[in-house]
Amino acid sequence: MSGRPHGGDLTVARRSPRLQPQILGELVNADPDLTLTPRTYFDEQCNAARVAERRYTHRDTLVRRLGRCDELLPRRVADAPVGSGAALHLLARRGPRGDG
Template identity: 40%
Template sequence: MSGALGDLETAAPELREAVRAFLTTGCNATAAAARLYLHRNTLLRRLARAERLLPTPLSDNLLPVGVALEIHRWRGTAP
């Protein structure tokens, strides 16, 4: 799991949740921001911070990152 998430695995929960919401809305930042009750720019800043923690760009690893985040959540290690 940590292979796909890199340092995002131990980052602030709101960063993981921002990425997860972004992925579950089909990479729609506006919908993800609404789902999280955030301003779109706040979500975009969180995604940028999360992107810097991932070992590879999110756009290149959507499925592995999404699966790793769900596993992380199922284990009770995410909000």
């Protein structure tokens, strides 16, 4: 086991904002527009075409942004949708410094 929270454990993201960096890695400090990309991806049930339409962007651009998110996350976007999605939504509500 890697010592990281399991991506499928929704409660991990809820229990403590301090665990968000463990779930989201460097994505916690990323531009808010970049964090919106995987959040929208999860909201649209991992359908890239719908996300591209909703974000008014080309699908290839979306795929590149998701790839950048994969570089910043401890686990790929597709490998931990529940825990990452919950942590991203909490991050959006609280703000990156927990002040929201």
